[in-house]
Amino acid sequence: xxxxxxxxxxxxxxxxxxxxxxxxxxxxxxxxxxxxxxxxxxxxxxxxxxxxxxxxxxxxxxxxxxxxxxxxxxxxxxxxxxxxxxxxxxxxxxxxxxxxxxxxxxxxxx
Amino acid sequence: xxxxxxxxxxxxxxxxxxxxxxxxxxxxxxxxxxxxxxxxxxxxxxxxxxxxxxxxxxxxxxxxxxxxxxxxxxxxxxxxxxxxxxxxxxxxxxxxxxxxxxxxxxxxxxxxxxxxx
Numbered sequence: 001x002x003x004x005x006x007x008x009x010x011x012x013x014x015x016x017x018x019x020x021x022x023x024x025x026x027x028x029x030x031x032x033x034x035x036x037x038x039x040x041x042x043x044x045x046x047x048x049x050x051x052x053x054x055x056x057x058x059x060x061x062x063x064x065x066x067x068x069x070x071x072x073x074x075x076x077x078x079x080x081x082x083x084x085x086x087x088x089x090x091x092x093x094x095x096x097x098x099x100x101x102x103x104x105x106x107x108x109x110x
Numbered sequence: 111x112x113x114x115x116x117x118x119x120x121x122x123x124x125x126x127x128x129x130x131x132x133x134x135x136x137x138x139x140x141x142x143x144x145x146x147x148x149x150x151x152x153x154x155x156x157x158x159x160x161x162x163x164x165x166x167x168x169x170x171x172x173x174x175x176x177x178x179x180x181x182x183x184x185x186x187x188x189x190x191x192x193x194x195x196x197x198x199x200x201x202x203x204x205x206x207x208x209x210x211x212x213x214x215x216x217x218x219x220x221x222x223x224x225x226x227x
Contacts, residue, residue, distance in 0.1 A: 034215065043116070043203050043218035044154070087153075095142045095207050098216055100154040 002090035018075040022088030112208040116219030133204030139184035140206035
């Protein structure tokens with residue numbers, strides 16, 4: 001799996017958009033970009049994933065650059081409950097393992 | 111949606127005893143499950159990949175005789191920590207691959223906090 005790089009921490013005001021960046025410059029053509037988050041002492045929660053097109057679901061939007069070397073997870077209206085560690089993972093999926101990096105600790109404040 | 115149930119959520123055991131952790135896929139069949147370990151303030155580290163009906167594949171540095179994995183059915187995988195010691199105290203998390211519905215991807219259990227005293 002390609003290595004991903006994320007900032008260790010970010011702060012966001014409640015109600016504002018949280019934009020979490022991820023670099024994956026060595027991603028291969030068949031690797032998806034997955035985003036998970038982990039709230040303290042819980043298992044990771046799936047957020048979204050994509051290959052090359054931008055994706056949106058009820059939780060977030062995923063913007064992948066045209067060269068696929070980086071992506072941004074957008075939480076449109078962050079709430080206090082979005083405080084968590086967010087992991088960006090590059091993987092071919094389909095039963096292959098997910099390798100977690102250090103992630104970004106997002107802190108949403110009033 | 112896909113749900114993975116992990117049991118127990120917390121367990122305290124004495125040093126030298128064995129502990130079994132169960133991971134169940136409740137509403138789907140999981141050919142492949144994964145076991146992770148997470149120490150405080152660290153990321154998840156993959157321990158092994160569990161395939162139904164075959165031997166688990168362990169990551170480098172993980173002792174297969176200490177961390178016994180059994181995946182005897184399409185809905186259940188178990189991790190047994192044998193002869194546990196305080197250094198085995200950690201947060202253990204399982205994951206199962208979902209291949210249908212809107213939750214395609216990897217679904218995680220809620221984790222098991224193991225404390226060895």
